[in-house]
Amino acid sequence: YVFSEEQIQVGDPLIFDKIDAYSAPRLVEYFDSDPCYVRDYEKRIPTMSVGGINGAGPAGAARAKSLGVTIEDKFTVGEYDILILGAEESDGLETWLIENGYKIPEGAREALAPYIKMGMKFFVAKVNLDEFNKSGTNQLRPIMMAFESNDFMLPIQLGMVNANGPQDLIVYLLSPEGRVELANYRTVEMPSDVNVPEFVENEFGDVYTAMFEHIYEREGKNVALLEYAWDMAWCDPCAANPLTKEELLQAGVFWLDSSFDNAPNVYLTRMHVRYTPEKFKEDLIFKSTQNRENFQGRYVMQRPFKGEITCDIGKDYVQRVRDRQEREARTLANLTGWKYSDIWEKIEPFNPSVEIPNWWQRVFRKP
Numbered sequence: 214y215v216f217s218e219e220q221i222q223v224g225d226p227l228i229f230d231k232i233d234a235y236s237a238p239r240l241v242e243y244f245d246s247d248p249c250y251v252r253d254y255e256k257r258i259p260t261m262s263v264g265g266i267n268g269a270g271p272a273g274a275a276r277a278k279s280l281g282v283t284i285e286d287k288f289t290v291g292e293y294d295i296l297i298l299g300a301e302e303s304d305g306l307e308t309w310l311i312e313n314g315y316k317i318p319e320g321a322r323e324a325l326a327p328y329i330k331m332g333m334k335f336f337v338a339k340v341n342l343d344e345f346n347k348s349g350t351n352q353l354r355p356i357m358m359a360f361e362s363n364d365f366m367l368p369i370q371l372g373m374v375n376a377n378g379p380q381d382l383i384v385y386l387l388s389p390e391g392r393v394e395l396a397n398y399r400t401v402e403m404p405s406d407v408n409v410p411e412f413v414e415n416e417f418g419d420v421y422t423a424m425f426e427h428i429y430e431r432e433g434k435n436v437a438l439l440e441y442a443w444d445m446a447w448c449d450p451c452a453a454n455p456l457t458k459e460e461l462l463q464a465g466v467f468w469l470d471s472s473f474d475n476a477p478n479v480y481l482t483r484m485h486v487r488y489t490p491e492k493f494k495e496d497l498i499f500k501s502t503q504n505r506e507n508f509q510g511r512y513v514m515q516r517p518f519k520g521e522i523t524c525d526i527g528k529d530y531v532q533r534v535r536d537r538q539e540r541e542a543r544t545l546a547n548l549t550g551w552k553y554s555d556i557w558e559k560i561e562p563f564n565p566s567v568e569i570p571n572w573w574q575r576v577f578r579k580p
């Protein structure tokens with residue numbers, strides 16, 4: 214399959230920022246009422262950015278042909294100069310890439326070979342600085358590609374050739390059916406709807422990272438962790454505003470009714486994959502399912518009552534909150550692998566005074 218120029222364009226990065234904000238794991242808080250007689254705050258976790266590779270220009274059609282490399286097409290889209298390459302053998306393609314400025318580490322030849330055997334083409338893009346300066350933006354825009362294929366997959370082997378350690382990938386999948394899962398690896402839901410200590414409010418990014426790493430280790434380092442799965446026609450509540458139908462079209466949702474009379478039939482799946490050559494020896498193969506059960510990574514802080522406690526049942530309430538704080542600390546230790554003692558040091562034990570007035574003080578209290 215060879216891309217044509219009209220099938221490639223640059224997208225609006227704000228669209229992807231909105232999808233990220235809409236589907237990000239959430240921290241919410243609730244407040245206890247006066248024990249003697251809910252609002253939510255949400256925080257986005259910092260998202261991990263995954264860097265790309267540098268592009269390179271052609272060394273000439275004759276030289277490419279001698280190496281078994283075919284330049285199928287070349288064009289400029291936005292701030293990118295793009296080449297579509299075919300290859301007959303991996304060592305010839307490796308040589309071409311090196312001669313054209315790519316720093317190819319050992320092992321590239323072996324990684325390229327399976328894709329060549331499958332008849333795949335190679336998409337090479339480099340930044341055209343003159344066009345970038347004309348674009349009026351201060352960051353590179355995403356490249357969008359429209360194509361048809363019988364294989365619902367994402368090649369990742371080449372990205373690991375020059376990787377220095379594990380690679381993190383967050384995948385957003387939009388479907389008219391339901392959840393998207395991996396077909397050749399397990400898809401595991403992140404822990405959700407659990408109570409966590411109050412100090413997590415100021416450390417949510419670090420806490421979520423530790424939680425992800427702990428689950429990733431526990432599951433054998435060869436799973437995709439599901440962070441969000443929801444029908445985009447509604448949310449309860451939304452971590453951020455849902456995309457409009459116009460924005461969904463810009464994100465590539467081609468099956469929407471152009472009249473825009475009905476709610477969009479779009480189901481969003483967000484999964485986080487951390488992969489290494491040792492644990493992910495195959496590319497990611499996806500499968501679309503009919504499962505439309507909603508899921509989101511959601512973590513709850515329950516705030517104790519901060520006012521005066523002036524009744525007998527208030528004593529029981531104080532003990533219940535202390536027990537709850539201990540459970541929250543143990544839960545966080547289980548989720549992150551952190552030591553319970555280290556977590557408990559960050560928790561301010563709930564220890565308010567309980568002052569029960571005499572009966573005449575209640576009768577003669579000032580209005």
